[in-house]
Amino acid sequence: MKELLIAVDSGKSATKAIIKMRNKIEKVIFRTKIKEISDLGVDITSNSYLVQFEGKSYLIGDMVSESSCNYQITKHTINHKLSVYLAICKIIAKTDTLKYGLPKIDLALNIPINGYKNNVLKENYKKFMQNNNNIISMKVNGTTYVFKISSLLILPEGMGSLYAHTNNFKYNRVTVIDIGSLNINYCTFNKLVPELNSMNISNSGINVLRSKIAETLTSTYGILVSDDDVEEILKNDGCLYISGIKKIESKKVIQNLIINHISEIFNYGRSRGLTFNNMNLVFCGGGALLLKDYILNQYPLATIEEDGQFSNCLSFLNILEVKHAN
Numbered sequence: 183m184k185e186l187l188i189a190v191d192s193g194k195s196a197t198k199a200i201i202k203m204r205n206k207i208e209k210v211i212f213r214t215k216i217k218e219i220s221d222l223g224v225d226i227t228s229n230s231y232l233v234q235f236e237g238k239s240y241l242i243g244d245m246v247s248e249s250s251c252n253y254q255i256t257k258h259t260i261n262h263k264l265s266v267y268l269a270i271c272k273i274i275a276k277t278d279t280l281k282y283g284l285p286k287i288d289l290a291l292n293i294p295i296n297g298y299k300n301n302v303l304k305e306n307y308k309k310f311m312q313n314n315n316n317i318i319s320m321k322v323n324g325t326t327y328v329f330k331i332s333s334l335l336i337l338p339e340g341m342g343s344l345y346a347h348t349n350n351f352k353y354n355r356v357t358v359i360d361i362g363s364l365n366i367n368y369c370t371f372n373k374l375v376p377e378l379n380s381m382n383i384s385n386s387g388i389n390v391l392r393s394k395i396a397e398t399l400t401s402t403y404g405i406l407v408s409d410d411d412v413e414e415i416l417k418n419d420g421c422l423y424i425s426g427i428k429k430i431e432s433k434k435v436i437q438n439l440i441i442n443h444i445s446e447i448f449n450y451g452r453s454r455g456l457t458f459n460n461m462n463l464v465f466c467g468g469g470a471l472l473l474k475d476y477i478l479n480q481y482p483l484a485t486i487e488e489d490g491q492f493s494n495c496l497s498f499l500n501i502l503e504v505k506h507a508n
Contacts, residue, residue, distance in 0.1 A: 184279065184282050184284070184286055185286045185287075186201060186273065186274070186277065186279060186285055186288065187201065187202070187502050187503060187506060188200070188269075188287055188499075189201075189289075189291075189495045189496075189499035190270070190291050190495070191339075191492070191495045191498065192214060192262055192266050192269065193362045193363055193364075193468070194362060194364040194365070194389060195214060195362065195363030195364075195388065195389065195468060196211055196214055196468060196491065197210075197212055197213075197214045197265040197268070197269050198210065198269075198491055198494075199211075199270070199272070199273055199495065200492060200496065201273050202499065203277065207496075207499075208273070208277075209492060210272045210273060210276070212243050212244075212269075212272075213229070213246070214261070214265050216240055216242050216246060216264060216265070217240065218238060218239070218240050219240065219241050222239070222241065226245070227245055229243050229244040230242065230245040231322050231323055232322070232323055232324075233264060233268060233320060233321065234321040235319075235321075242264065242268060247410060248392075248408070255294055255296070255365060255385060257294065257297070257307065258297075258303075258307050263310065266291065267318060267320050268320070268322060270287055270329060270331075271320055271329075272322075274327055275327075280328070284329065285328075287329055287331045287332060288335075288502060289311075289331050289334050289335065290337055290502040291335070291336060291498075292339045292498070293307055293337070293338060294338075294383055295338050295339060295340060295368075295369065295381040295382065296383050298339075298381070299378065299381060307336065308334050308336055312331045313331070315330075315331075317330050318330065335498075335501065335502055337497075338367070339360055339362070339365065339367040340358050340368065340466075340494075341360075341493075341494050342464050342466035342490075342494065342497065343466070343487055343493040344356065344358065344371055344374060344464075345374070345496075345497035345500050346497045346500050348374060348500075351374060351462075353373060354373070355370065355371070355372045356370070356371045356461065356463075357370045357380070357456060357461050357464070358370075358371065358464045358465075359447065359451070359464070359465050359470070360465075360467045360494065361388065361447070361466075361467040361470045362388070362467050363387045363388045363389045364387040364390070365385060365387055366383065366384045366447060366450070367381075367382075368380065368381070368382045368383070368384075368451050368454065368456060369381045369382075370456070379455070380454075380455070382450075382451075382454040384450045386446055388468070388469040388472060390443075391440065391443045392409050392413065392416070395412045395436055395439055396408060396409055396411065396412045398435060398439060399422055399435070402432075402435060403424065403429065403432075405424060407422065415436065416472065419433075420433050420437070421433045421436075441476060441480075443473075444477055444480055445480070463481060463484045464484070464485045465477055465485065465486050465487065466487040467490050467491070467493075467494075468490060468491045470486050470490045471491070
């Protein structure tokens with residue numbers, strides 16, 4: 183197993199990767215929170231990684247604050263490269279591939295729709311992520327990994343599981359809305375063929391909603407509410423607690439902000455020519471799962487992919503396998 187077919191979907195909130203081993207899908211996921219550090223004096227906890235790359239040290243994962251999320255739309259950044267390389271290292275560890283020699287990686291990787299439509303941006307991104315075809319060396323929590331990305335397939339965000347479950351979509355017109363942490367990607371597929379003019383991107387993802395909630399609660403209650411606080415609010419009962427006291431009325435404030443945010447997602451699509459009439463509407467991404475009930479209240483016939491975080495990866499891997507089978 184010197185050659186590995188890996189699909190990676192690295193978002194601003196989480197990085198996901200999959201590989202097929204003995205006809206079973208193996209998954210990797212970790213938070214895409216990265217901070218450059220020096221002389222770290224604490225133990226690394228689970229779901230966190232001390233990474234050393236090109237003479238610098240970085241902490242990646244749960245130990246890093248939400249404020250360290252990258253809010254740039256572009257993925258041509260060192261943070262994105264580190265996340266993808268870390269995902270590859272975790273797959274190599276799962277498959278124990280290093281014992282067979284230098285792993286050669288055939289990689290399918292996501293790019294925002296605006297970059298996918300621009301060939302110059304896409305080629306520059308490809309060279310950047312392949313490390314100019316050089317061998318890549320990275321140390322993760324004290325273990326050194328060495329590999330080479332022998333081929334790289336660049337694919338657009340916002341596919342959902344269309345190319346993983348083609349029989350469900352091959353005769354239909356489907357609009358996919360991929361709600362990520364920063365970006366929301368829109369794309370309409372007609373019998374699995376993407377319509378170029380329908381490819382659009384907005385920056386109204388979950389991180390933006392989280393910031394709106396933090397700002398509103400801060401001004402309403404006269405205390406500092408951080409992005410980390412809002413993360414806990416959204417994961418739990420949807421209420422703000424101040425000094426252990428539950429602010430019941432805060433739930434309504436938060437719900438109204440979410441409802442308005444969903445309306446903005448639909449309105450942005452309409453402003454780009456999407457009517458949402460006579461089509462199947464599929465939502466994917468971690469943000470779609472988080473907002474599931476609110477989306478269905480506004481569009482009851484929408485499909486919310488239950489494995490939404492990995493749906494893009496599943497399509498990427500299927501396309502990669504077909505490409506390498508030919």
